[in-house]
Amino acid sequence: MKPTTRPTAWPRKLAHAGLIGVALIFLIVFLLLPLATVFYEALQQGFKAYFHAMAQPEALDSMRLTLLVAVIAVPLNLVFGVAAAWAMARFDFPGKSILGAFIDLPFSVSPVISGLLYVLLFGAHGWFGPWLDKRNIDIIFAVPGLVLATVFVTLPFVARELIPLMQAQGTEEEEAARVLGANGWQMFFRVTLPNIRWALLYGVLLCNARAMGEFGAVSVVSGHILGLTTTMPLEVEVLYNEYDYVGAFAVASLLAMLALLTLALKAVLEWRYGDQIASHNAARH
């Protein structure tokens, strides 16, 4: 034994190996195996069948719809997230802690329940149902319902990323900008936004991943009208229930790739700009 290494008793070594082994097995069984299965099943009948399944009109429609929902929901939550974080970090007002709790609400409520809330509000027998019906406005079992449910479920991502950062950064730079003669927009775009840009991107990334992958809330308000209200996660379910395994797993593989891409980007952001994302580092200078 080299004199520099700490003498380690064999029970200790065993414990190390045991812990690492448990973690690895856990990771493989619960994460890697399912992920591999998705691609294995999707490609079971070869690439031709895979691409053929993805080129089905319903599949293409579901992709288009998922993109549409994300394109509406993510910018909405970006604007809301910045506004909410600004209000929370910059002002004191009555009900501030309640607002903070409300921002977290979508995380603590089951997505199915949040979907149901919209059905109760805007459904045919809901509070606003008759009023909407008279004006021929469809929300439930239509695209607006999907967007609403998605917005609700993904609402906390951006705000929660920004609030601790903006609180830690404080108001002094913005005040300095104002005293130097900047107007509100100049202050926001030249001082506030550059200071939060990486955290904002991080929040948007997570928000987008959830918006595209959301199942529960969307499932309740969708009504599963093929080609009209089935987003990709719903399409996977529909195809699976129809025993079209290749089709189901082909669409699922797209979602899995989105997840992997998100993970990679997230890792890059954390590695490159970690000090500007994690709030405990933000106030360092």
Add this chain to the structure above:
Amino acid sequence: MTLKLSHLSRRFAGSAALDNVSLDIEQGEFLALLGPSGSGKTTLLRILAGLDYPESGSVTQDERDLLKVTARQRNVGLVFQHYALFRHMTVAENVAFGLRVRPLRSRPSRSEIDDRVEKLLKRVHLEGFGKRYPAQLSGGQRQRVALARALAVEPDLLLLDEPFGALDAQVRISLRRWLRHLHEELQLTTVFVTHDQEEALELADRIAVMNNGRIEQVDTPDMIYQQPATPFVCEFIGKVNKLPVERRGTQLVCGTMELCEDPWEGRYERAVAYVRPEHLTLSTHGDGNAWQARLQHIYPAGSVTHLELGLRDPVHELEADVASDNLGRLSLQHGHDLIVRPKVCTLFPLDVEGHAHAGERIMLRWDDANVQ
């Protein structure tokens, strides 16, 4: 340009940060707002900058109501305690910010801005630092960038919030001498906030001593030190000994020492006397009107030596400063008995509730001939 602050009041969560504060600031003067934390000095500075507004009172600049002018139009330069440099901009971009955000018609051209930035960086001794980021600078350098940024907009008024608070002692002293020179050069009206009395005494033309949201005294550093107007100023500025005084007939006495004839004609039974450590004369023998004390400790501190004395009557601890040269001459030692007399002493009468009445302050002086 005279700034006139009158009857400013500002409350935060029920407690007064400013309580009926009035102050005039003259063109070109270097004014210090000095006080402990929570005394309202930063609030006052923020009101001047337009970042905060009083609940009542007015701020006028040559008859113009400044409270109606927003922060961005007030044309003040503000240096924050922690500099508040824009962390994602280079030094040059930081300095240029105030010029670049101007509306198009009053914005200097790109090359003019570059010129001015270069001149300012030169002025604050940071030539060649333009392309660095704030995180790559030392505290003193950041401080000077913040100052250059504030000066770039050619302000009418320069405000500094604890400008040297975050720097280490050596940088602090050199930077504040430099700032004093800069002020003499630019003749720019400057108000700075500090809790460091030494800084205020050394730098300022005038000092406003603040306490609990009020201004206790506004005066030159010399007057603040030599003739403190209130007990708070006595205790806050410099070191001071506080001794109990009582009226005995028509005389005010402090233990074995008769101070003077009662100047308040019997209206007060008690008073408080403030004596600075350097305003005490010590002798090893003699008698007459004086205090007896025992030398308890000797703390040499370079040119000055601090002595801790135990007075017999009144029973009280007293601190005396003597020049270290004189100490040798007296050949003082721990445990010696000494005769102590004040040279200068400030008296405030106390009413029955023990409140000092600053308005009826008297100052006593004994010239050396009498004492010795």
